[in-house]
Amino acid sequence: SLSHTQTPATALPAAEVLTLDTMNPNIKRVEYAVRGPIVQRAMQLEKELQEGVKKPFTEVIKANIGDCHAMGQQPITFFRQVLALCSYPELLNDNKFPEDAKDRARRILQACGGGSIGAYSASQGIELVRQDVSRYIVRRDGGVPSNPDNIYLSTGASDAIATMLKLLVSGEGPTRTGVMISIPQYPLYSAALADLGAIQINYYLDESNNWSLAVGELRRALEAARKHCNPRALCVINPGNPTGQVQSRQCIEDVIRFAAEENLFLMADEVYQDNVYAEGCQFHSFKKVLFEMGPKYSEKVELASFHSTSKCYMGECGFRGGYMEVINLDPAVKAQLTKLVSVRLCPPVPGQALLDLVVNPPQPDEPSYSTFMNERTAVLAALAEKARMTEEILNKVPGIRCNPVQGAMYSFPQIQIPHKAIEEAKKGQAPDMFYCMTLLDEMGICVVPGSGFGQRDGTYHFRMTILPPTDKLKIFLAKVKEFHQRFTERYS
Numbered sequence: 001s002l003s004h005t006q007t008p009a010t011a012l013p014a015a016e017v018l019t020l021d022t023m024n025p026n027i028k029r030v031e032y033a034v035r036g037p038i039v040q041r042a043m044q045l046e047k048e049l050q051e052g053v054k055k056p057f058t059e060v061i062k063a064n065i066g067d068c069h070a071m072g073q074q075p076i077t078f079f080r081q082v083l084a085l086c087s088y089p090e091l092l093n094d095n096k097f098p099e100d101a102k103d104r105a106r107r108i109l110q111a112c113g114g115g116s117i118g119a120y121s122a123s124q125g126i127e128l129v130r131q132d133v134s135r136y137i138v139r140r141d142g143g144v145p146s147n148p149d150n151i152y153l154s155t156g157a158s159d160a161i162a163t164m165l166k167l168l169v170s171g172e173g174p175t176r177t178g179v180m181i182s183i184p185q186y187p188l189y190s191a192a193l194a195d196l197g198a199i200q201i202n203y204y205l206d207e208s209n210n211w212s213l214a215v216g217e218l219r220r221a222l223e224a225a226r227k228h229c230n231p232r233a234l235c236v237i238n239p240g241n242p243t244g245q246v247q248s249r250q251c252i253e254d255v256i257r258f259a260a261e262e263n264l265f266l267m268a269d270e271v272y273q274d275n276v277y278a279e280g281c282q283f284h285s286f287k288k289v290l291f292e293m294g295p296k297y298s299e300k301v302e303l304a305s306f307h308s309t310s311k312c313y314m315g316e317c318g319f320r321g322g323y324m325e326v327i328n329l330d331p332a333v334k335a336q337l338t339k340l341v342s343v344r345l346c347p348p349v350p351g352q353a354l355l356d357l358v359v360n361p362p363q364p365d366e367p368s369y370s371t372f373m374n375e376r377t378a379v380l381a382a383l384a385e386k387a388r389m390t391e392e393i394l395n396k397v398p399g400i401r402c403n404p405v406q407g408a409m410y411s412f413p414q415i416q417i418p419h420k421a422i423e424e425a426k427k428g429q430a431p432d433m434f435y436c437m438t439l440l441d442e443m444g445i446c447v448v449p450g451s452g453f454g455q456r457d458g459t460y461h462f463r464m465t466i467l468p469p470t471d472k473l474k475i476f477l478a479k480v481k482e483f484h485q486r487f488t489e490r491y492s
């Protein structure tokens, strides 16, 4: 009999099929700084601390990623009660759970295949949840209509954003699709565009004007890009990541007019819509402003807007819940979109259930209302306090300048790096990477270099989240201050 160890008559090819040279080159161009080398180093330092290695610090404080619960934010009780009931319906007989949580769980389970959140759902998402999302949007936008058919539930906002970009990208050479993204940007955008082999068109936010978005800059970027690609989409993040700005209504109107005139598909990333802290700032959805601009715009501009269960007061990143609403999408393309999402079967059903609670929270006449409101308000108030504190303390450090954190969960301060440090860094890495690595190694503080998000040439930044608990954030900011002074002296 033939043994499997027997050598075959003809020798097999020696080369591996999949190597760095033969793999998909687009994947090699993908970068994602918020989980990059800094974070790997931070994890290594944590491990060494655990093993008893002596360091100039006793813990690593991580402010590299907007992962709220990982930083100690507590989940909203009502959400977890309903999710527990949905996961283990036996608990519906347990009198520790409030009646409104039970009602909600029954309602969601009835909409699931076989009454179980373990069943696949429709690919676009559970119909009931899409209806609730639509009603939420109508309330949020002061009555502007929303159609559940235009809602696609997603695996976090990331998945919907990547899917929409996938639909948009086509052409070769000078006709290849270009997509306009803000710089600094959230690296999901550059990563998704690299993956798709699309052309990234950078427009710069105005740091000297609270990271605002100016139409003149959009026009400059667009005209430059038209020479080598076919710009077809414009992405806007509001409130901003990594820059923490909240756009004015006027600015949003200007952007919509620009998109209409230049025939661009608009993508509005609104995952931080409840995270607005600064006085005088308010969240305005692109959808609402679009409809307030009248039919000339609202019947023309193609818009996809995105929301998520990961941010705001929920911070439920791990559930991977989210939705997108599409407006004025060509019905034939919409059918293609529905086909595309059906290949992945469906977004996680627990994430859909959670999203349903976010868009349909306890009402004033329900038993869970007051606890829900207290918890929600406490989370947002703590974030507002930390936003203010971050700006105030950082701006007291000579050589660090930061704009107000008007919204979202981040600060993107500019740092002066001495010339000698830049020279030192250039032997192997970007100057701000050198700065952040040294900050990590000497202080146990983990932030992400500005180069991972994009910045004007010759300027340096880091991005930090405002998520560490208040007392820890205070220590964190004091350490940044101490380090910056020491680093500046060392290289002066």
Ligand SMILES: Cc1ncc(COP(=O)(O)O)c(C=O)c1O
Binding pocket: 066, 155, 156, 157, 158, 159, 186, 188, 237, 241, 269, 271, 307, 308, 309, 310, 317, 320, 321, 322
């Ligand atoms: C601007 C922005 N968009 C999208 C996402 C993706 O979030 P998720 O996929 O968890 O919904 C994030 C996460 O940090 C973000 O900051």
